[in-house]
Amino acid sequence: MVLACIDRLLLSSRSATARSWSQPRFAYRSIGCISLFWMLFSIHSLFGTTIFSRLGYTQCYIQPGSYTLFVALYSIIINYLLPPTLMAIFGLLTIANIRQTQRRIHPRTRSGYLHRKDRHLLRMLLFQVLVNIICAIPGGGYQTLTTLSLRANEVGDVGAKHIADALRHNTTLITLDITCSHIGAVGAKHLALGLRHNSVITTLDLGANRIGDAGVQHLGDGLRHNTTVTALDLRNSQIGDVGAQHVADLLQHNTTLCILNLSYNQIGDVGAQHLANGLRYNTTLITLDLGMNQVGDVVVQNLADGLRHITTLTTLDLGMNEVGNVGKQHFVDALRYNTATANTLDIEMNEVGDGGAPPFADGLRYNTVIIILSASVPCLNLHFFI
Structure with a gap:
């Protein structure tokens, strides 16, 4: 569209040299050069995009950070702001050329390079420019939004x-x-349907939030059919043992969830038992x-036993x-046999006494993957680095 606007501008020019550039051979060369330029200019995506693959599911995504901001600005400026701006500029210049020509040529004169068909084409092109400006600019903000934070608002x-x-x-x-x-x-429930x-x-x-056990059930049903959510944060969401059971059911069927935060809830032994079974x-x-x-x-015995069998946690x-x-x-017993998981185990601020240090060290003696083990209370603070 931008090249078409340039072509119309050249065709409407009073200069014979400028009009001579409005020919098919120059158009073909321009298309080739522009295509090559944008392929080289977009090569950064090969280095800034990460391929995530798990269990046969593959997805390309941009890692959060400075490159995400660059891609957002790049997409807004190059894809949505620059084309309509250039089209509008060349369109206005074309209109100026037409008006200058009309002042010089008698309206009834049919001779000359600017024929009636060209005027119709110019009108059509200007209309396309206007439609593109109206439709493309709002879409730029929508299409490039990758992160949305509504934290601490009354969304309800x-x-x-x-x-x-x-x-x-x-x-x-x-x-x-x-x-x-x-x-x-x-x-x-609404969010689950959207997911x-x-x-x-x-x-x-x-x-x-006040999601509760019933809300977790809805989210679990929705995430069973979702194949992209890898991180779910439900901390301090009024989840009890019943809600933990729904989460356990989700863990049995979901094949993409990698990070799950259930801290600051009301999950007791019954709920933890459900989670252990789901794991x-x-x-x-x-x-x-x-x-x-x-x-x-x-x-905890069931959770510890699960560490012997889970190959990803x-x-x-x-x-x-x-x-x-x-x-x-x-x-301690689980650490003796765990050789593929448990990079970090945190049991901070529990009821482990001073006598816990030697058994933990003995368990680490047989574990080849543990990086950090924190078992701290006011009278015990241990950090093992191996």
């Missing part, structure tokens, strides 16, 4: 419904943060945060729970 269930409707059609948003936004079970039809979002932060059938989870819940020694946070020396011993 009604707002969540509108967000869910947008998720059905959006093709670029990869991170959505609606932490502390007064969203309840009804809003979670069923969304195929790009990878990070969803719903922490500090046995999960093959993708890498990080699980259960800090500041009500997990005790009884269920690398970080388990049980900080500020009710884990004592008995639960600690279960982890």
